[in-house]
Amino acid sequence: MEVSERTAGGVKVIALGGRLDAYAANDIERKLDSLVASEKVRLVVDLGQLDYISSSGLRVLLGALKKAREQQGDIVLSGLQPYVKEIFEISGFTQLFKMFDKTEEAIISYQQEK
Amino acid sequence: MSLKGLKMKKARFELEIDSKVENLPVIAKFVDEVLGRFGADTASVYRVQLAVDEACTNVIKYAYGEKTGLIRLEMELIGDNLVVTVNDKGRPFDPDSIPLPDLAADLEKRRIGGLGVYFMKRLMDEVSYSFDSVAGNRLTMRKGITRTGR
Numbered sequence A: 001m002e003v004s005e006r007t008a009g010g011v012k013v014i015a016l017g018g019r020l021d022a023y024a025a026n027d028i029e030r031k032l033d034s035l036v037a038s039e040k041v042r043l044v045v046d047l048g049q050l051d052y053i054s055s056s057g058l059r060v061l062l063g064a065l066k067k068a069r070e071q072q073g074d075i076v077l078s079g080l081q082p083y084v085k086e087i088f089e090i091s092g093f094t095q096l097f098k099m100f101d102k103t104e105e106a107i108i109s110y111q112q113e114k
Numbered sequence B: 001m002s003l004k005g006l007k008m009k010k011a012r013f014e015l016e017i018d019s020k021v022e023n024l025p026v027i028a029k030f031v032d033e034v035l036g037r038f039g040a041d042t043a044s045v046y047r048v049q050l051a052v053d054e055a056c057t058n059v060i061k062y063a064y065g066e067k068t069g070l071i072r073l074e075m076e077l078i079g080d081n082l083v084v085t086v087n088d089k090g091r092p093f094d095p096d097s098i099p100l101p102d103l104a105a106d107l108e109k110r111r112i113g114g115l116g117v118y119f120m121k122r123l124m125d126e127v128s129y130s131f132d133s134v135a136g137n138r139l140t141m142r143k144g145i146t147r148t149g150r
Helices: A022-036 A055-070 A082-090 A103-111 B003-008 B021-037 B042-063 B115-123
Strands: A002-008 A011-020 A042-053 A074-078 A098-100 B011-018 B070-078 B081-088 B126-132 B136-144
Touching: A002 A022, A011 A022, A011 A055, A011 A103, A022 A042, A022 A055, A022 B021, A022 B042, A042 A055, A042 A082, A042 A103, A042 B042, A055 A074, A055 B042, A055 B115, A074 A103, A082 B042, A082 B115, A098 A103, B011 B021, B021 B042, B021 B070, B042 B070, B042 B081, B042 B115, B042 B136
Parallel strands: A011 A042, A042 A074, A074 A098
Antiparallel strands: A002 A011, B011 B070, B070 B081, B081 B136, B126 B136
16 A cells, blocks of 8 residues: 655644555554654544555554554544545544544644644 | 346356455455446445455454465355355354444444454345354355446
8 A cells, every 4th residue: 555654834644545454454553653652643644545444444543543642642534535434434433533624624733732 | 248148147256365464455356346247336346345355354364363275255146136255264253253343432442353243244234154164164245236327
C-alpha cells in the first residue's frame, strides 16, 4: 500500500492509500507506533486514497489510538471513502475516532485546540 | 459473457492458493473478477470481498497458524444467490466460537477481537460452518446479489 508523511503546522499527517488488509497491517502498525510513541502527538490519518479496510486495518488504527491517548495525544481521521466509512460505521468505530471530510479541516481542528 | 448465457447454466469458479497474508490481495482480485462476470454491483463486490478476506484471514492466522496450507475458494452463482465456500485443512475453526464484539464499548473497554466474524455475518445473508476430519474446515456464505445492467 502507499504511505506518505508530512507535517503541517505542528500536526503530523500520514496518508494511506490502497488496501489496508492483514497483509499491509503489520507494516502500518509499525509506522503508526513510531508516530504515536512521542508525547502529545497530534496525528491526522488521511484515508482519502484508501480503497479498502478489513478488521486487521481497524485493529491497527484502534491500537494506535489507544497508545496515542495514553501519551495525551490523539489521532483523527480524514477523507474516508463511502465503503470504508460504512465499515467504520458498522463496527462502532465512528464513536471512537473524530472524523473529517477534508484533511485540512482535521489539521485546523488541532490548531483550534491551542 | 452475457447474462443470458449465465442464467442458463450455473456459473462456478474456483481458486486454490497458499495460506499466506501476501495472497489476500490475489484473493480480493479473484472475488472482484468473478463478481464482475456475475454482473454484481459495486456495493455487493465490496461486501463480498470483505467477508471473503476476513474468512481467509482467519484460515491463515488461526486454522493454519504458523504452518502454510491450501485454501480452496469456490464461488458459485445460483439464480441471484452467490454462494462462496472457503475450504481448508487446518485446525478446526468455528466462527460461532468467537464472541461478537461489543460495538458500543468506549475506547478503554473496546477489544478488537471478533470483528472479522461479525463482518462475515453482517455483510452476507447466511454463514454456515462444518468440520470433517478428512475434508477439514468448510465455511459457506450466501448472499443475494444485485446485478447491474451490464
